[in-house]
Every structure is written in C-alpha cells, then in structure tokens.
Amino acid sequence: MSQPDLRHSPATLRREMLRREMLRRTGLIAAAAVGAAATGCVPASGHGRTELVWGRRGQSAGRFLKPRAITIDRNDQLYIVDTTGRIQVFDRDGNWLREWKTPETKNGRPTGLAIQHRRAPEDDLLLVADTHYYRMLVYTLDGSRVQEKEIGGQAGRDPGQFAFVTDAVSDRDGCYYIGEYGDSDRIQKFDPDGNFITQWGGTGREIEKFVRPQSLVIAGDTLWIADACNHRIQRYDISGSQPRWIDAWGRQGEQPGQFHYPYDLALLGDGGVLVCEYGNQRIQRLAADGTPQAIWGAPGFEIGQLYQPWGLVVDSKQRMHVLDSNNHRIQRTRLPV
Template structure:
C-alpha cells in the first residue's frame, strides 16, 4: 500500500469515532443557515465534491469527483459550469480564487491550471505538468495560493510531500518539506492559506496539525495533535480565517468544523457524523464569504451546508 492509499484508509477508519467532544463539553459554536444541493450528475447537483472557494460577490465555486467546476449563488442556485481539460487519470482536489483567477490543483496531471472566473482556461499561466522530484515538477498537487506579491505556492503529496514557490510569472524560486512527521515535514499537505501577514498556513492533514511558514519556507510555529476532543484534530483538510483572525478548520476525519485562536486554542466546533442537517460525512473543504457565512463542503453527503460562526 502506498502512502496516499494508507492515508486515505486511515482517514476512513477514523470515521467510526463521532466528534461529540464539543457537544459534550458545551464547547459548541456555529449556527446552521441552509443546506443545498444533492447527489447527481446534472447541472446544480454534486457528486462527491472535493474543493471550494468563493469570489468577491460571494458566489461559490466547487469542483467534484466528475472534474466539473460549478458556480453557485450563496443560496445554492446554479449559475454556470465547465469541465477540466483532462480527467481520465483522476480529478482535481483543490481550487483557490485569487483576484480574477481560479487556481485549480489538477492533482493527477501534476500541475496547476489557471482560469478566468468565467471558465476560460489561461493556458500560459499553467505551472507544471511533469511528474518528478525536480524544481517545477510535481507529485499529486493538492492546492495553490498566492501571496501579496503575486508569488505562487503549490502543495503536493504522495512521494513528495512538499511545497514549491514560484514567481508571479511561474518561474521556480524554492521548495521546502519532505515526507515525515518532524517539524517542517508533511504527510499530505492538503490545503494552504496565506494570511494578511503573508504567512503560509499548511493543513498537514495526516499529521493532524497546522504548520505556519514565512515566504522563504522557514517554520514559524505549529500546533495540533490527533484526536476528537476539543482542541485536537482529525485530518484537517481546509482552512479559512474570519475578520478577527480566528482560524476555521474543517476536519475530514472528525466530521466537524473547529475554530481556533492563531495560537491553537480551541474556541468551539460545529457538526457531528451523520446525514441529517448539521451532520457531516467526510467533509473536504470550506470557504468563508464576504458576508461572514461559512460554506462547508459535505463531501459524502453530496451537498453544501452554510453556517454562521
């Protein structure tokens, strides 16, 4: 069994543990606003959605297991959609909106795709496309983000487990990380977030922790330990921040959203295992829009749940 399959198997096994720790301790946070979409292949429905982000107008962009990118209103009304150019080898697992661009982690084609928000592929902004360990080559790409200078950071997992940095023009600058559990190492860096200080937050999913770096790849701090109690993490897969700088994480293994201070103190959580409203089944992603709503991608329930925190 290779590393990525091992991580996936362990994550699935973790689902037997209900994340009731927050409810039992009274440490709850968040209020359900709406539940939208359902399983299906037609426009407006979802099939195991895997990544999401929101634009300046609060519209929601989602990629699912069919390699469709669909755009919805905040209430879940379908607006438009398109398909990534290749998907026979596998489907994208990450998307990020940066200004007027949608950056797509085209995971199994070892590259980052760049789209205009209307779905037009900007081919000369593609980074990667070759599997390998060398600069500008990739394993399985999970996410891509930009800092305030326009520099691009791309995460990858598999035999690589690293982050590479590129100029705004797509030229390689540096890389950091390797497979492992030591500080600065990763086991499936699933999602990235650049905060207002240009610090790079990494969801180190299979190490059940967050690691934070400067733009040169120097580790600033880290926190997190495996578990389902408040303050512990079970496969953190995606991150957002609110206007107060609180860290909002979705846990793929814990079936919950948990809110932290930047120092790693738990402020509360929302969600539990299940299929009903307010329950989650292996969520992959979340996104916070300009109104403060948090959209949670409830992957194996094939839907989105929108909450306020």
C-alpha cells in the same frame, strides 16, 4: 489520489453501522430533505445555526458527486469541483450560475481551488490543483482556460515537477505556492511568471516536514498549511526570500484543539481559523493564538451533521459554507462561537 484509509478503524465501523441503520430506517432522510426543491436548496430552520442546505447526489446542474474543493470570490460566488471534474459556480444562496470541466479526468480529479486576487476584480483568476495531472490549471472566473499561466504537467521530484498536487495559492506579489503529496510532500514557490524560486518540506512526521499538505491559505505574510496526515497545522513567514517556520498547532485526537485529518482551512478577520476535519467530521474554530473556541458538526446525514467533509469557505456576511462531501451537499451556517 488515495484517501486516508479509515475503513477499518473502530470509529469508522461505528459510523458505517450508523449510516446503514439510518438509511434502513429513514429511507435516505437527508437526500429527501435536500431534494425538496428543484435547485436542491431548502431552508434549515430548527436545526441550530444551520441556515441552508443545498445540493444532492447527481451529475446534472446543481448536483454533486463527492465535491472535493471549494473557494469563494469577491462577489461571494462559490466555485466547487467534484469527482466528475466539473467546476460549478453558485451564488451564496446555492443558485447555480455556470459550469465547465477540467480538460482531463481519466487519471483523477482536482482537489484544490483558490482565487488569485489581481489589481482589478474582473481580472481575478481561479487556480486549480489538477491533482493527478501534476499541474496547476488557471481559469478566468467565467471558465476560460489561461494556459500560459499554468505551472507543471510533469511527474517528478525536480523543481517544477510534481507528485499529486493538493493545492495552489498566490501571495500579494503574485508568487505561487503549490503543495504536493506522494513522492514529494513539499511546497514549491514560483514567481509570477512561473519560474521556480524555492522549495521546502519533504515527507516526515517531525516539525517542518509534511504528510499530505492538503490545504494552503495565505494571510498577509503568513502561509498556513493543513498538514493533513500529520493531523496538524503548520505556519510559515513568507516575507523573506526563504520561508521561515513559525509554529505548529494540534496533534491527532478528538478533543478540542486536536485534529483528525484536517483537510481545509478558512481564515477569519480576527486572526482565528476554521478547520475542516475529514476524519472527525466536524468544523473547529480556533482563536488567533490557537486556543479552541467552538466545534460545529458531528458524523451523520441529517442537517447539521457531516459525512467526510473536504472543505469550507466564509462569505462576506460571516457565514461558513461547508463542503459536506459524501452527503453530496453544501451546508451554510453562522460561524460557530
């Protein structure tokens, strides 16, 4: 899947100049910091609310090559997939637990992960947006593939076919919602057995259309969609047989409440949301009514700075774990207030 072409914008050129200057002057200061321990974990004291930074570039256990998606289970275990196609699992302190690899990676790697909560926690499943293979993969949390629950596998625009799959989530009834980008910027809904129910969206700038619906999150009867290349969030009521549009938040920009390629969302207990912005290289916190409350992060390579982040999750201790993708690491911090 292609990324937004930011290479030639003035802001990106300034950031690239900053990156090269920092590398020249510091000799990869960020990599040196996070590589201090064998696990890649170091405390980040003295850097605001950032508590922990872990991971560094590499392909061995506990290292990453541009991690692209993250999710968290009921036990605060983190599941992270990178551009090697590996799904690595860590505890909330960054200790490596286990890993496995998606079945095919030649065409591209997954860009979406979500936990499907089932009746018993030990039966929970991991949903994987296998982007370039036009399907949703399903695994047990220990990495066993559950092929009978997979959906898709064929490129196309018909129901049950997909363009590039961006994310897959399930509601409390076990129905699946799968987003896609490319020929069909839409959401498809399937019943618990994988049978097609309905679809909506389509490529466009107007309300109820999408351009790369990158992240899907469900809370109760509301589906939140990070409409990435439209630089906004759209919400739908999914309580009925057909989705009902609720509202849209944001527009392109750098001010609070504006977005530049929102790639991921994390919902909070107070009804608010955290937004991970790939383009603005920051995390925004918005209240339940959409009012901007706080911003964390800025472009860069030091602790508390981000380089094209792709995702985030919040653990049971109300700490966010940010996928600092092009810095090949995770940063853990208290929620911005």
